[in-house]
Amino acid sequence: MAERLKRVGIIGAGYAGIAAAVRLADGGIPVTLFEAGRVLGGRARGVDHQGIRLDNGQHMLLGAYRDTLEMMDRVGVRDAMLRLPLSLSIPGRFALKTPALPAPFHLLLGLLNAQGLPFGERLSAIRFALRLRLMNFRLPQDISVACLLARHRQGGNISRLLWEPLCLAALNTPIDQASAQVFLNVLRDSFSHARSDSDMLLPRSDLSALLPDAAAKLIRGRNGEIRTGCRVHRIESTESGFDLHWPGGSENFSHVICATAPQHALPLLAGLPALAPARESISSMSYQPIATIYLQYPEQVRLPQAMLGMSEGWAQWVFDRGWTHGTAGLLAVVISAEGRHQDVAPEQMAERVAEELTLAFGLPQALWHKVIMEKRATFACTAGVARPDQKTGLKNFYLAGDYTAGDYPATIEGAVRSGVKCAGLVSGSLSPA
Numbered sequence: 001m002a003e004r005l006k007r008v009g010i011i012g013a014g015y016a017g018i019a020a021a022v023r024l025a026d027g028g029i030p031v032t033l034f035e036a037g038r039v040l041g042g043r044a045r046g047v048d049h050q051g052i053r054l055d056n057g058q059h060m061l062l063g064a065y066r067d068t069l070e071m072m073d074r075v076g077v078r079d080a081m082l083r084l085p086l087s088l089s090i091p092g093r094f095a096l097k098t099p100a101l102p103a104p105f106h107l108l109l110g111l112l113n114a115q116g117l118p119f120g121e122r123l124s125a126i127r128f129a130l131r132l133r134l135m136n137f138r139l140p141q142d143i144s145v146a147c148l149l150a151r152h153r154q155g156g157n158i159s160r161l162l163w164e165p166l167c168l169a170a171l172n173t174p175i176d177q178a179s180a181q182v183f184l185n186v187l188r189d190s191f192s193h194a195r196s197d198s199d200m201l202l203p204r205s206d207l208s209a210l211l212p213d214a215a216a217k218l219i220r221g222r223n224g225e226i227r228t229g230c231r232v233h234r235i236e237s238t239e240s241g242f243d244l245h246w247p248g249g250s251e252n253f254s255h256v257i258c259a260t261a262p263q264h265a266l267p268l269l270a271g272l273p274a275l276a277p278a279r280e281s282i283s284s285m286s287y288q289p290i291a292t293i294y295l296q297y298p299e300q301v302r303l304p305q306a307m308l309g310m311s312e313g314w315a316q317w318v319f320d321r322g323w324t325h326g327t328a329g330l331l332a333v334v335i336s337a338e339g340r341h342q343d344v345a346p347e348q349m350a351e352r353v354a355e356e357l358t359l360a361f362g363l364p365q366a367l368w369h370k371v372i373m374e375k376r377a378t379f380a381c382t383a384g385v386a387r388p389d390q391k392t393g394l395k396n397f398y399l400a401g402d403y404t405a406g407d408y409p410a411t412i413e414g415a416v417r418s419g420v421k422c423a424g425l426v427s428g429s430l431s432p433a
């Protein structure tokens, strides 16, 4: 039996909620999107600092982010990213460049010619890559990335300079805890189909402008409504659907997609007994931080590449936003996951990172800096972590967000895929059986 549709209420305008809203609105289904903050984008949003647009965290996307790229096409912003063939470089230590060959030969040859690794480690990395293909990138049982690397003799420099930085960047979880299966999912999608899947995509605009702002135009143009600064504080299940309550108002919706971060979903789901299993898995999740340290140097400062790796210190990656955002001399340093940097004040963190940059690239003193510490940047993508499904025990009530069930770790792609899936479930519930 087809459901009677009134309107779909979507809570949270991060990439997940926005993806759901775009798909539904584009399909002629009326939506109302509630966002507690003033700007769209959630954990991937633009922020202002001294008249300069920054992001709450420097982001990188991959060519394999199929649904995100489709969504960008749909709202007309696909050229908003700098697309670079995979090239990982830690100046003076390590360099992996992928030649213009079809996948997976680009990776295999890249590994064979990688600089900074003994020949034996390069061969062993190639064997590892081939074995993963033979295994179809599937493990019989999830284990930690550290355990997987040990089993396949990927210790030494190859682990420290390649696999560990890749795991931290993709899963934001230390290798001794990180899910090897999710890591393999990302490797599979990036390296086994088209060469362009492993491309690195760097946003050229701030993250609100990258997708959410253009998406909002499409949503509004298709009879959708977006309410910013509107925090839903209670959800009530009624005979005719769901009442969403916010300070000063409430409204009834036939369908609801809750697309908040996991920790914000918990109190919202409290009044819905059918959501107890989802609440249980969310409650058992832990979180990992990401620090982004912006340092403004004189305009003539320019790194040899838009993105470089760093080793030995706290800084893991440095992005030159002069290459991407036209802000000459502005660097963004990223530190993923937990670590000693959390023990110091932002001021000291910036000083220490600036010293590391001076040492690595001979940079002068920074003119100003800004540290943005996201303490709960992502859920910890640990081995065997239980993630709630988008479809819940409550009819017409769905969960979207980077933490919900899926192949991907907490990423923009994971968020978008979950939103797209929820939109499909809503549409499916409306089609005649």
Ligand SMILES: Cc1cc2nc3c(=O)[nH]c(=O)nc-3n(C[C@H](O)[C@H](O)[C@H](O)COP(=O)(O)OP(=O)(O)OC[C@H]3O[C@@H](n4cnc5c(N)ncnc54)[C@H](O)[C@@H]3O)c2cc1C
Pocket: 011, 012, 013, 014, 015, 016, 017, 034, 035, 036, 037, 040, 041, 042, 043, 044, 056, 057, 058, 059, 060, 061, 230, 231, 232, 233, 259, 260, 261, 264, 268, 290, 291, 292, 374, 376, 377, 378, 400, 401, 402, 403, 410, 411, 412, 413, 414, 415
């Ligand atoms: C610093 C940092 C760096 C990152 N780097 C990368 C990267 O390089 N590549 C990558 O792919 N991913 C990266 N990520 C992860 C990526 O940003 C997230 O996975 C993604 O943005 C999550 O989207 P979401 O829609 O699931 O959740 P969110 O972005 O958290 O969106 C949820 C929204 O719900 C709103 N909300 C919450 N409660 C309510 C309520 N009660 N009522 C109304 N609204 C509410 C929030 O304000 C928020 O806007 C990074 C994340 C951070 C924090």
